[in-house]
Amino acid sequence: MHEVDWTVAPEDDSVPAWQAQLDRLIPQELLLDPGLRIRSRVLAYLLVLGVICTVTAELAFLILTLGLEPGGKWVSHGAAVSMILVCLLSLVVLKVGKSMSLVANTLLTALFLVTAIFVGFLANVSAPPLFAGPLVVMLAFIIGGRRAGYFWLSIAMFSSSLVLALHASGIRFSFLPSPELNPYYLSLAMLVSAYGVIGVACGIGASAVEQYEDRINSERDRFQRLSALDPLTGLLNRRAFYQLLNTLAAAEKDDIHHCSMIYIDLDKFKQLNYTHGH
Numbered sequence: 001m002h003e004v005d006w007t008v009a010p011e012d013d014s015v016p017a018w019q020a021q022l023d024r025l026i027p028q029e030l031l032l033d034p035g036l037r038i039r040s041r042v043l044a045y046l047l048v049l050g051v052i053c054t055v056t057a058e059l060a061f062l063i064l065t066l067g068l069e070p071g072g073k074w075v076s077h078g079a080a081v082s083m084i085l086v087c088l089l090s091l092v093v094l095k096v097g098k099s100m101s102l103v104a105n106t107l108l109t110a111l112f113l114v115t116a117i118f119v120g121f122l123a124n125v126s127a128p129p130l131f132a133g134p135l136v137v138m139l140a141f142i143i144g145g146r147r148a149g150y151f152w153l154s155i156a157m158f159s160s161s162l163v164l165a166l167h168a169s170g171i172r173f174s175f176l177p178s179p180e181l182n183p184y185y186l187s188l189a190m191l192v193s194a195y196g197v198i199g200v201a202c203g204i205g206a207s208a209v210e211q212y213e214d215r216i217n218s219e220r221d222r223f224q225r226l227s228a229l230d231p232l233t234g235l236l237n238r239r240a241f242y243q244l245l246n247t248l249a250a251a252e253k254d255d256i257h258h259c260s261m262i263y264i265d266l267d268k269f270k271q272l273n274y275t276h277g278h
Helices: 017-023 028-032 034-067 070-096 100-122 129-169 184-228 238-253 269-276
Strands: none
Touching (some): 017 034, 028 034, 034 100, 034 129, 129 184, 184 238
16 A cells, blocks of 8 residues: 555744754654743753853863963863763753753753852852852743742752851851851841742743643644544544545555555435535
8 A cells, every 4th residue: 555645735834944953953752742842942952052152161261261270270171071061962862862851950950060160260259059040040940840940949049048058157258248247147038039039930930831831732732623623524524534544554554554445435425415405
């Protein structure tokens, strides 16, 4: 049985050339799911952007050196190389393993640590998680939704609270004010307030996006059902019939199972419809 070539013209899903090239990095299953398409694209774009930005920063370090000590240079170069390797391996895992959660958490962990190292050595501070936390939290809400966002929000708040506690106990960090000028409880209150604003704002945004995606999915499923059924009889229409026939033909071609089609011709059926109505 040969494959039937009676397919309906495909829907117009044209994308820019650059986006089509980047979409090759994403598994087809994720692109076909409306709820995961945007997030998987954002994740893949962040990985590619991470490689580009890290390579650019590393070239700038090699050219300018920024007056760092030899030890600081090697640490910065090691952080840059680690970030590049993490992004490249994450792209491979995303394409082969098709695991968005694993890739997203790996990227956020690497971004949190590497950003901490970069900021720490460039700004000459010892507790850069206070700087890296808000960026990671916002990306977690965008990539992983509310659950991942609140998970990383708790990690960022814990690490920042630990830094403040160490600062108040006598381990001084140069970028924090003296405990005598800014007591621990006041710094902690400001920290909780800042992360609270970030969590509430990002949570509301993520919730709105999820509700919007649910509405899109329900409407898409409804229109798919309507496009496959005949409104008069409730049976599969010609478009759905041809799609099913092509699926069976492909299975026949791959020797999965055998199928046959029975064609029944009713004489004067059109005249019957015209005379007595559909």
